[in-house]
Amino acid sequence: xxxxxxxxxxxxxxxxxxxxxxxxxxxxxxxxxxxxxxxxxxxxxxxxxxxxxxxxxxxxxxxxxxxxxxxxxxxxxxxxxxxxxxxxxxxxxxxxxxxxxxxxxxxxxxxxxxxxxxxxxxxxxxxxxxxxxxxxxxxxxxxxxxxxxxxxxxxxxxxxxxxxxxxxxxxxxxxxxxxxxxxxxxxxxxxxxxxxxxxxxxxxxxxxxxxxxxxxxxxxxxxxxxxxxxxxxxxxxxxxxxxxxxxxxxxxxxxxxxxxxxxxxxxxxxxxxxxxxxxxxxxxxxxxxxxxxxxxxxxxxxxxxxxxxxxxxxxxxxxxxxxxxxxxxxxxxxxxxxxxxxxxxxx
Numbered sequence: 607x608x609x610x611x612x613x614x615x616x617x618x619x620x621x622x623x624x625x626x627x628x629x630x631x632x633x634x635x636x637x638x639x640x641x642x643x644x645x646x647x648x649x650x651x652x653x654x655x656x657x658x659x660x661x662x663x664x665x666x667x668x669x670x671x672x673x674x675x676x677x678x679x680x681x682x683x684x685x686x687x688x689x690x691x692x693x694x695x696x697x698x699x700x701x702x703x704x705x706x707x708x709x710x711x712x713x714x715x716x717x718x719x720x721x722x723x724x725x726x727x728x729x730x731x732x733x734x735x736x737x738x739x740x741x742x743x744x745x746x747x748x749x750x751x752x753x754x755x756x757x758x759x760x761x762x763x764x765x766x767x768x769x770x771x772x773x774x775x776x777x778x779x780x781x782x783x784x785x786x787x788x789x790x791x792x793x794x795x796x797x798x799x800x801x802x803x804x805x806x807x808x809x810x811x812x813x814x815x816x817x818x819x820x821x822x823x824x825x826x827x828x829x830x831x832x833x834x835x836x837x838x839x840x841x842x843x844x845x846x847x848x849x850x851x852x853x854x855x856x857x858x859x860x861x862x863x864x865x866x867x868x869x870x871x872x873x874x875x876x877x878x879x880x881x882x883x884x885x886x887x888x889x890x891x892x893x894x895x896x897x898x899x900x901x902x903x904x905x906x907x908x909x910x911x912x913x914x915x916x917x918x919x920x921x922x923x924x925x926x927x928x929x930x931x932x933x934x935x936x937x938x939x940x941x942x943x944x945x946x947x948x949x950x951x952x953x
Contacts, residue, residue, distance in 0.1 A: 628901055630644075630653075634657075661896060671875075671877070672882040675877060676862060676879045676880075679800065680858055681858070684804070691812060694805075695816055696842060698758045698809070699758075703757070762809065765809050769807065773866045790872075791872050793876055796872065796878075800861045804861065807857060815853075819842060864880065883901060
């Protein structure tokens, strides 16, 4: 037991020391930072709030705007991603899709047509319309004749495989796309890009979590007359609260710290905090005292989110019991009735 506590304290020191060093550096003057490693305030150096005053008072709007952009873009994109991704993940778990190879080929052909029209310098609306029409045409002709089909596992794997591409490989096409739409340096561009890049992560994580929820609860509610949306809203979502919160925080960290896409899509109006921190590498060299203040501001939201996550996890146990008792009171199927079919298996 003593050894375990010693190891835990040692690991806590390793994890928390960078935060302590940031806080100490933010209280130093440039001379103290460049003179040597001073660790203890009031003994090794005299702390002051000059760096904090410069960031919050002298810069003012230049600090508040990136922080507001980061909060709005991060929370909005994460919320949209969680809503869309959780519904997609639930559909991949409880419903059975059979996407034919003909549909996939037709979709690819539509994308190729749209790209070719754009290369020919035609308006992007014509390319998008032509690609969509071709997709519908080929979908009706080829998809029905194709005997091979991919299942839910293949769809989920295809979605997560999109994360294999490094961001630097797709950032230029993303830039050209939003340039054509006149959305550069706006919240909308960042939100759309973040939702598209983080959606596979949400689908993959929530798919595994929904698989752990007993399907008997949903079947009992369906037999009692509940609609699919009522089941998802009243039974599945309350049971999935811990997974939703964990996924929300996980994706929020990605959106909060994202740098490359924001570097290409923003300039001044929609600039985020990671770009502001990187901008402290001025011509005079890294200004560590200002960077420490900005980094402490960046990690503030994550620290505030941890108590919320712990409270949700503690609340989950009682919530699970209440939902379980309510589901047990639902009517059971009559003797001889088939119970092996899920209410949406016909899809």
